[in-house]
Amino acid sequence: MGKYFGTDGFRGEANVVLTVEHAFKVGRYLGWYFGQEHKARIVIGKDTRRSSYMFEYALAAGLTASGADAYLLHVTTTPSVSYVVRTEDFDCGIMISASHNPFYDNGIKVINGAGHKIEAEVEQEVEAYIDGEVEELPLATGESIGRTIDYAAGRNRYIGHLISVATRSFKDMRVGLDCSNGSASSIAKSVYDALGxxxxxxxxxxxxxxxxxNCGSTHIEILQQYAKDNKLDVAFAFDGDADRCIAVDENGSVVDGDLILYVCGKYLMEQGRLEGNTIVTTIMSNLGLYKACDKIGMKYEQTAVGDKYVYENMLQNGFVLGGEQSGHVIFSKHARTGDGILTSLMIMEVIMEKKMSLGKLTEEVQIYPQLLKNVRVTDKTVARENPAMKAAVDSVAAALGDDGRILVRESGTEPVIRVMVEAATDEICEKYVDQVIKVIEAEGLCAN
Incomplete structure (x- = not known):
């Protein structure tokens, strides 16, 4: 990861970590970078945070000052920016969002012309420009100065694309949508209303x-209660920029990314549409998912945590379905990134085509209790390589055998070691997580 850009863009508290000056310089560099041989066309979307407007104007000022034309989608979803970039011949796209973070945070995510997250090398060049490590870029003059263009039509085309994905009408289906007071607010209802x-x-x-x-995919309990109170057939919660989806079934039970991968993966495999009969997961996916996959002969790959790594594996191997427990699910036939609204539509396809409720579709998977605790340490690498801690982890793994697992990994953004155990009961998880943490403490690895 770079100095500013992490695995999910440049993110932090607005005007504290990520400032308006940063946004202007990101725009300046991207406008120049993509405009060296032609007039660059760059599309910008934003979520509903108060600071998103400030960053939108700063980015547009930087882009146009470097000679690029900035096309404004206004409030929209991250996957819609990816869709518009790759289908309408833009040089790149920029999404202003901090996803599931609180409103006072914000972020800048850059998407390349193919609809993927921008290459790390370009991010590094942007960082060097922000820090003044490269010479100042020329300002456009005269007719070369760029312009901003209202491009709400691009968002409307994306809505049309989503509607076209559905295989049949949703007539008589009672569907709940929790839009998280975010980007989905401008899109999701229109799609479901159009589908009946x-x-x-x-x-x-x-x-x-x-x-x-207190809403959306990170506070799913709100939608659970709402679904039960209103006797809904199914409900979907999105995060701030709508690239995640967590579902709630007809009983009010949570259907997370792992269960979504199982339901959609099994359906696609039955249809002969699951390339290699394989889904792509991360190392955080639940053991119960893997055991259920083994029973039906569905194969799986594991990647590091992050939808970026999931998509890289899918792209490299030609797989069509992958995702994370958190609800980032990628259907590569239709999208290059996680798309919460698209994911909900794909779940609806399974429900409608198989004429089964979501609760029935997921009952074959026994999700194992999972406990994750974070330990703040003075040095992540030293802690991870500590012999006593490694021995403690091996001991727990041996004790769990095939009935559970332990995973210890470093945080990508903080001086933190994450200790996770899956087992048959919550009590077993607690016992073994605490057992490892006690060794970390005894070895003097914790930060004061």
Missing amino acids: AKTFVINSEPDGTNINT
């Missing part, structure tokens, strides 16, 4: 400060 669903929508009145606040 009886749509029940909550948390779709953004005010700039209520994005992700």
Whole structure:
């Protein structure tokens, strides 16, 4: 990871970590970088945070000052930016969002012309420009100065694309949508209404400060209760920029990314549409998913945590379905990134085509209790390589055998070691996580 850009863009508290000056310089560099041989066309989307407007204008000022034309999608989803970039011949796209973070954070995510996250080398060049390590870029003059263009039509085309994905009408289906007071507020209801669903929508009145606040995929308990109270057939919760989806079944039970991968993967495999009969998961996927896959002969790959790594594996091997427990699910036939609304539509396809409820479709998977605790350490690498800690982890792994697993990994952004155990009961998870943490403490690895 770079100095500013992590695995999911440049993110932090608005005007504290990520400032308006940063945004202007990102725009300046990208406008120049993509405009060296032709007039660059760059599309910008944003979520509903108050600071998103400030960053949108700063980015547009930087882009146009470097001679690029900036096309404004206004409030929209991250996957819609990816879709518009790759289908309408833009040089790159920029999404202003901090995803599931609180409203006072924000972020800048750059998407390349193919609809993927921008290459790390380009991010490094942007960082060097921000830090003044390269010579100042020329300012456009005269007719070369760029312009901003209202491009709400691009978002509308994306809505049309989503509607076209559905295989049949959702008539008579009672569907709930929790829009997290974020990007999905401007898109999700339109899609479901067009497909004939009886749509029940909550948390779709953004005010700039209520994005992700006690709502959406990170507070799924709100939708669970709403689904039960309104006797919904199925419900879907999105995060701030709508690249995640967590579902709730007809019983009010949570259907996370692992269960979504199972339901959609099994359906695609039955249809002969699951390349290599393989889904791509991360190392954090639940043991119960893997055991269920083994029973039906569905294969799986494991990657590091992050939808970026999931997609890299899919691209390299030609796989069509992958994702994370958190609800980032990628259907590569239709999208290059996680797309929460698309994911909900693919789940609806399985429900409608198989004429089965979501609860029935997931009952074959026994999700194992999982406990994750973070330990702040003075040095992640030293802690990870400590012999006593490694021995403690090996001891737990041996004790769990095939009935559980332990995973110890470093945080990508903090001086933290994450200790996770899956086992048959919560008590077993607690016992073994604490056992390893005690060794970390005894070895003097913890930060004061």
